[in-house]
Amino acid sequence: GAGVSQSPRYKVAKRGQDVALRCDPISGHVSLFWYQQALGQGPEFLTYFQNEAQLDKSGLPSDRFFAERPEGSVSTLKIQRTQQEDSAVYLCASTRGTGDYGYTFGSGTRLTVV
Amino acid sequence: AQTVTQSQPEMSVQEAETVTLSCTYDTSESDYYLFWYKQPPSRQMILVIRQEAYKQQNATENRFSVNFQKAAKSFSLKISDSQLGDAAMYFCAYRSFTGNQFYFGTGTSLTVIP
Numbered sequence: 001g002a003g004v005s006q007s008p009r010y011k012v013a014k015r016g017q018d019v020a021l022r023c024d025p026i027s028g029h030v031s032l033f034w035y036q037q038a039l040g041q042g043p044e045f046l047t048y049f050q051n052e053a054q055l056d057k058s059g060l061p062s063d064r065f066f067a068e069r070p071e072g073s074v075s076t077l078k079i080q081r082t083q084q085e086d087s088a089v090y091l092c093a094s095t096r097g098t099g100d101y102g103y104t105f106g107s108g109t110r111l112t113v114v
Numbered sequence: 115a116q117t118v119t120q121s122q123p124e125m126s127v128q129e130a131e132t133v134t135l136s137c138t139y140d141t142s143e144s145d146y147y148l149f150w151y152k153q154p155p156s157r158q159m160i161l162v163i164r165q166e167a168y169k170q171q172n173a174t175e176n177r178f179s180v181n182f183q184k185a186a187k188s189f190s191l192k193i194s195d196s197q198l199g200d201a202a203m204y205f206c207a208y209r210s211f212t213g214n215q216f217y218f219g220t221g222t223s224l225t226v227i228p
Contacts, residue, residue, distance in 0.1 A: 031214065042118075042205050042218030043159070056214070089157060103216075105159035 002026075004106035006092050012112045013082045021077045021109045025094030029104075032075050034067055035091040037108070043091055049075060082113045116141045116208050120219035127196045128227050134181075135191045135222050137206030145211035148182065148189045153203040153221070162204070165189065167211075193224075201226045 005024040013019050025032050031050055035043035036059075045059040051072040060067070064082075069075040079086055089108040096102070117140045127133035139148070150162040165173045165182050172180050177194045193200055206219040 033215065035216075040220070042207075042220050043216070044218070045215040048214050059215070091157070091159065093159070102161065108157045110157075 004092055004094050004104050006090075006106035006109050008109060009107065010110050010112075012114060015083060015113055016081050017113075018078065018080045019082055019111065021079075021090050021111070023075045023077070023092030023094075023106060025073065025075070025092070026096075026104055027073075028096065029094035030072075030097050031095045032069060033093045033095075033103075034075070034077050035093065036061075037089040037091055039088070046077070046090075079111075082111075084113050087111055087113045116143075116210070116217045118206050118208050118217050118219040120206055120222050122222045123220070124223045124225070126225040126227055127193070129198060130195055132192060132194045133196055133224065135193075135204055135206075135224070137189045137191070137219055139187050139189065139206070139208050139217075141187070141208065141210075143210055147209045147211065148180075149207040149209070149216070150178070150180070150189075150191045151205045151207055151218075152200075153205060155202075159205070163191065196226050198226050198228060200224060 007022045033048050034046040037043040047067045048056040049069045064080045066078045089110050091108040093103045093105045119138045146167045148165045151159045152162050153159050163173050163175045163178050179192045181190045203221045205221045207216045209216050
């Protein structure tokens with residue numbers, strides 16, 4: 001596609017519920033990133049994929065967070081047993097290669113845990 | 115870890131005037147990239163301008179320019195001839211030369227007054 005597509009755009013989850021957030025990167029983009037942006041803050045790195053390989057997951061805040069990209073294209077960020085502190089915008093970005101290439105961000109999913 | 119500081123939570127500028135947004139960062143690396151991103155209410159992060167640390171010349175993109183002071187670890191953004199469409203959150207970001215993830219500041223909310 002022309003841009004990075006994320007769905008859903010908004011998600012309301014009850015505390016304890018599991019959620020899955022989808023990122024559809026630009027076709028052919030090798031690298032894919034997930035960021036978490038809490039209200040009033042800048043985005044913070046969660047995890048990074050190069051094709052289907054998850055090369056860095058150092059930013060995942062707990063073992064309740066899990067990301068995958070099984071075929072090297074679409075990625076899913078899953079949060080189990082959601083808690084209120086998980087409320088944030090989750091941004092996905094992709095880039096054509098590694099190193100210095102232009103990053104394209106999606107419009108994010110706003111997750112609200114009630 | 116690298117840190118990025120934006121000390122101005124909010125700024126305002128009269129339409130057609132010039133405004134400067136401040137950013138400082140902390141790193142022990144000598145090679146890196148610095149960025150300014152714009153985030154409108156649509157939430158998509160849009161690249162405004164980029165600076166490679168090894169370049170002494172300040173980057174310029176149309177009405178946007180930076181003042182990069184490597185020794186002072188300062189990276190300010192100047193917006194000339196401000197337009198209503200410039201109103202948004204602006205984030206300063208750092209990326210290592212060899213790394214992949216961005217480190218973002220907390221953002222500056224820019225209001226453009228007609």
